[in-house]
Amino acid sequence: MSLALTHQKVVPLSPWQQWRYFSEPMGMSEWIRKRYGNFVPVHFQGKEYVAIVTAEGARQVFSADPNGYEVFWKESFAGLMGDESVWVQIGKKHRIERQLFAPAVHANHFRPHGETIRGIARAHLKSSWTPGQNIRAIDTTLAISLDIIMRLVFGAESADVMREGHRLLNASTSLIHPLIVFFPAFQRSWNPVWRRYAKARDEMYEWVDRLLVERRTRVERTGDVLDMLMNTRDENGDPVDNDYIHTELNSILSAGHETTGTALAWTLYELGHHPEVMAKLRVELESFGSEPDPERILTLPYLNAVCNETIRLHPILAECARVPMQSMEILGRTIPAGQALVVSIAGIHHDSTLYPEPGKFIPERFLERKYNAYEFLPFGGGHRRCMGAGLAQYSMRIAIAQMALYWDFETAGIDQDVRCNIAMGPKHGVRLHIKARRNPNWSKHRLSHN
Numbered sequence: 001m002s003l004a005l006t007h008q009k010v011v012p013l014s015p016w017q018q019w020r021y022f023s024e025p026m027g028m029s030e031w032i033r034k035r036y037g038n039f040v041p042v043h044f045q046g047k048e049y050v051a052i053v054t055a056e057g058a059r060q061v062f063s064a065d066p067n068g069y070e071v072f073w074k075e076s077f078a079g080l081m082g083d084e085s086v087w088v089q090i091g092k093k094h095r096i097e098r099q100l101f102a103p104a105v106h107a108n109h110f111r112p113h114g115e116t117i118r119g120i121a122r123a124h125l126k127s128s129w130t131p132g133q134n135i136r137a138i139d140t141t142l143a144i145s146l147d148i149i150m151r152l153v154f155g156a157e158s159a160d161v162m163r164e165g166h167r168l169l170n171a172s173t174s175l176i177h178p179l180i181v182f183f184p185a186f187q188r189s190w191n192p193v194w195r196r197y198a199k200a201r202d203e204m205y206e207w208v209d210r211l212l213v214e215r216r217t218r219v220e221r222t223g224d225v226l227d228m229l230m231n232t233r234d235e236n237g238d239p240v241d242n243d244y245i246h247t248e249l250n251s252i253l254s255a256g257h258e259t260t261g262t263a264l265a266w267t268l269y270e271l272g273h274h275p276e277v278m279a280k281l282r283v284e285l286e287s288f289g290s291e292p293d294p295e296r297i298l299t300l301p302y303l304n305a306v307c308n309e310t311i312r313l314h315p316i317l318a319e320c321a322r323v324p325m326q327s328m329e330i331l332g333r334t335i336p337a338g339q340a341l342v343v344s345i346a347g348i349h350h351d352s353t354l355y356p357e358p359g360k361f362i363p364e365r366f367l368e369r370k371y372n373a374y375e376f377l378p379f380g381g382g383h384r385r386c387m388g389a390g391l392a393q394y395s396m397r398i399a400i401a402q403m404a405l406y407w408d409f410e411t412a413g414i415d416q417d418v419r420c421n422i423a424m425g426p427k428h429g430v431r432l433h434i435k436a437r438r439n440p441n442w443s444k445h446r447l448s449h450n
């Protein structure tokens with residue numbers, strides 16, 4: 001136990017509590033706060049770390065010198081994503097990586113694709129939702145988010161090429177099992193779980209290599225993310241190699257696909273559960289006419305509140321962590337070098353002093369109060385804040401607008417946040433009953449805005 005923390009007892013988690021932390025960190029962080037307060041040294045998996053469950057703690061962690069931090073569970077993420085990944089770099093290399101990565105997820109790159117994103121959502125809903133049926137919403141929303149990210153990354157490749165890419169990416173992301181995330185010692189060839197993931201990942205890389213061979217014979221530039229990566233130069237001005245491209249693609253595809261698809265599924269869950277919220281949202285959406293410019297969709301306050309409240313209540317990543325390389329002060333206490341600081345997004349999002357009745361879905365709270373970056377932090381914060389936040393929020397709003405306007409549905413069962421791999425997700429995949437396709441009531445509201 002660290003000397004600096006002797007006045008606060010280290011809380012050893014029992015095996016049962018460890019299991020609960022893996023599977024239901026949301027319930028666990030509430031339990032931790034209720035029982036031990038806002039600053040909790042926890043002993044877990046043979047290591048000590050500090051759970052930060054207040055906005056002020058998050059502010060102090062995120063605003064400290066970024067050069068003073070190592071990556072949490074570096075070995076694990078390096079094994080999954082590759083040693084060069086933005087996820088595992090620190091200091092100057094991390095800044096360079098983010099700069100190289102930035103154009104791919106910059107608004108200038110994805111905003112012109114608003115119509116494409118709407119088209120993708122429309123097509124998937126039409127092909128997979130049938131009135132009168134019960135469905136698992138996450139199957140549709142993951143297919144939508146996969147299609148969006150693949151389109152932005154690989155542009156207009158032929159349908160056959162894309163079909164193969166979808167299959168391979170789906171296979172590799174679905175094989176990221178918590179065992180190989182939380183226990184890097186299990187990332188070994190003797191472990192069948194790891195072998196299956198590594199095989200699926202390598203098959204995806206081989207598919208990318210075939211694409212690269214073909215792309216390098218083309219004269220014209222395609223302007224998609226793969227094209228940007230192929231034209232990236234390293235610090236010495238040399239073209240980057242295929243290994244680098246694999247790692248970058250793995251980082252962007254795995255970070256962007258499941259997270260956005262899960263957030264979309266939870267939004268459907270809450271809308272299907274709260275007809276009064278759905279009614280209010282439709283009034284707002286219908287006031288903008290049948291094909292509103294995607295840019296205008298972004299400005300809708302109630303849609304924004306619905307999306308924010310969803311990822312507050314159901315954070316997709318329950319926590320984000322930093323490991324100080326030197327001792328530092330947080331909340332007036334000394335944290336020794338090497339002791340991980342785990343900012344509990346789930347804990348802060350369920351803090352009743354910030355969010356009264358935190359377990360309830362109340363979008364209006366985002367209209368009544370402005371939350372700062374440490375109170376509402378679904379995308380983490382500081383120097384490692386999510387690089388795809390803008391893209392995720394843009395895609396979510398366009399897809400949800402399409403679903404709410406053109407479909408009638410209700411929740412067909414209670415769901416629950418559980419850890420799927422690194423991320424959280426709905427235990428039952430959000431079961432919905434699709435009632436009917438609907439005709440939006442444009443005429444009622446159109447005049448007030450157009």
Ligand code: HEM
Binds near residue numbers: 256263381383386
């Ligand atoms: C609703 C969707 C998403 C959520 C909730 C989410 C959340 C997060 C969180 C919490 C982090 C950790 C931040 C930290 O440590 O402070 C993160 C990191 C990251 N995210 Fe996202 N993310 C989403 C979508 C995306 C998308 C669409 C992309 C890219 C296309 C993306 C790319 C990344 C990358 C590259 C990082 C690592 C940043 C770094 O270490 O410097 N994410 N995300």
